[in-house]
Amino acid sequence: xxxxxxxxxxxxxxxxxxxxxxxxxxxxxxxxxxxxxxxxx
Amino acid sequence: xxxxxxxxxxxxxxxxxxxxxxxxxxxxxxxxxxxxxxxxxxxxxxxxxxxxxxxxxxxxxxxxxxxxxxxxxxxxxxxxxxxxxxxxxxxxxxxxxxxxxxxxxxxxxxxxxxxxxxxxxxxxxxxxxxxxxxxxxxxxxxxxxxxxxxxxxxxxxxxxxxxxxxxxxxxxxxxxxxxxxxxxxxxxxxxxxxxxxxxxxxxxxxxxxxxxxxxxxxxxx
Numbered sequence: 629x630x631x632x633x634x635x636x637x638x639x640x641x642x643x644x645x646x647x648x649x650x651x652x653x654x655x656x657x658x659x660x661x662x663x664x665x666x667x668x669x
Numbered sequence: 670x671x672x673x674x675x676x677x678x679x680x681x682x683x684x685x686x687x688x689x690x691x692x693x694x695x696x697x698x699x700x701x702x703x704x705x706x707x708x709x710x711x712x713x714x715x716x717x718x719x720x721x722x723x724x725x726x727x728x729x730x731x732x733x734x735x736x737x738x739x740x741x742x743x744x745x746x747x748x749x750x751x752x753x754x755x756x757x758x759x760x761x762x763x764x765x766x767x768x769x770x771x772x773x774x775x776x777x778x779x780x781x782x783x784x785x786x787x788x789x790x791x792x793x794x795x796x797x798x799x800x801x802x803x804x805x806x807x808x809x810x811x812x813x814x815x816x817x818x819x820x821x822x823x824x825x826x827x828x829x830x831x832x833x834x835x836x837x838x839x840x841x842x843x844x845x846x847x848x849x850x851x852x853x854x855x856x857x858x859x860x861x862x863x864x865x866x867x868x869x870x871x872x873x874x875x876x877x878x879x880x881x882x883x884x885x886x887x888x889x890x
Contacts, residue, residue, distance in 0.1 A: 630701035632767035639706045639763040640687065643713070643756045647683070647865070650752045654869065658876040665883050 679868040682861030686854070694854045706764040708854055711839070712862035713756040714782075718820045720750025720866060721789070725817025728810035740806040741881070743813050744796060745873035749866060751789045758786060769833060777830035781823045788816040 672680075690708040697704035723746040731739035761779065762772035773779065792812050799805035822829075827836050839845050839859075845852055 629696065629698060630703070630767065632700075633702035635703045635763045635767050636705045639709060639760040640691070642759050642763070643709045644687070646752060646756050646759070650749075651869065654872050654876060658872065658879065661876060661879045661883055665879055665886075668883070668886055 673868075673871075675864070675871065676868045679861070679864040682857075682864050686858045686861040689854050689857060693850075695848075695850055697851075700768055703764055703767040706760050708858045710757060710760040710764060711855065712858040713753045713760065715859055716862050716866045717750050717753040717757055717785075718824065719863070720746045720753060720870070721785070721813075721817050721820050723870075724750065724789075724792075724813040725820075728813035728817070731806060731810045732814075735803075737802075737806070737881070740810070741874055741877040742870075743810065745870055745877055747789050747792050747813060747816075749869045749873055751786065751793065752869075753862075753866065754782065754786045754789065757782060774833055776832045776834060777826045778823065778832050778834035781819065781826055785816060785819050785823060788812065788819065792816060 686708065690705055694705065694708070696702050724743045727739045727743040727746065730736075731743060761782075765774070766772045792809060795812060796805060796809055799808060824837075826832060827834050838847055839855060845855075847855060
């Protein structure tokens with residue numbers, strides 16, 4: 629069996645970082661807009 | 670924003686998929702551990718196609734009905750779909766290197782997927798470049814439809830062209846060609862990442878609603 633586990637480890641970490649990073653960016657953007665909306669109202 | 674049952678289910682589903690794929694799914698004998706990339710690559714591709722399909726549908730409906738919420742759905746789905754396509758374009762080459770001997774080849778499936786990614790990057794850039802709401806929605810709807818039209822073509826590209834990319838294992842007319850343990854992991858991954866897409870789409874849509882309310886208020890002030 630070929631020893632190529634490093635590629636799958638990197639792929640899993642990269643995918644996880646992208647999913648978490650995007651979710652965090654979405655949360656922060658939403659929070660910023662929400663706070664501005666609350667300040668105005 | 671409090672976590673909803675949907676976001677919790679999506680998060681748990683993705684974590685369980687990772688754990689099952691890493692620890693409880695057998696390693697394929699010929700390809701070795703690199704085959705496990707399939708469990709994150711294929712569901713991401715499916716979700717990207719689903720997301721861009723929704724962009725196309727919402728865009729067609731927007732051009733017909735001119736309802737703002739349809740434009741918001743298209744905008745939200747395009748951004749989430751672009752994120753999933755980025756995962757596809759990173760995990761694919763990481764599988765290609767040990768199996769094909771190269772990270773990238775200008776094969777029909779890979780090239781068209783990269784082209785799709787650029788179309789939706791252009792879609793996001795276009796949204797930021799036009800201030801007038803109605804014009805932005807109309808132009809982006811046209812680009813969104815053009816991008817979505819590429820999706821079935823990409824899916825069929827492995828049949829239409831001579832390509833290195835493997836043919837579909839699940840989304841094909843006959844039975845899936847995988848052992849049961851691997852098939853269970855694949856099905857779990859498809860369900861978990863579809864849930865993740867729906868959860869992210871919902872949050873992104875709510876963000877678009879709040880942002881538009883803020884913009885409308887600042888225009889009135």
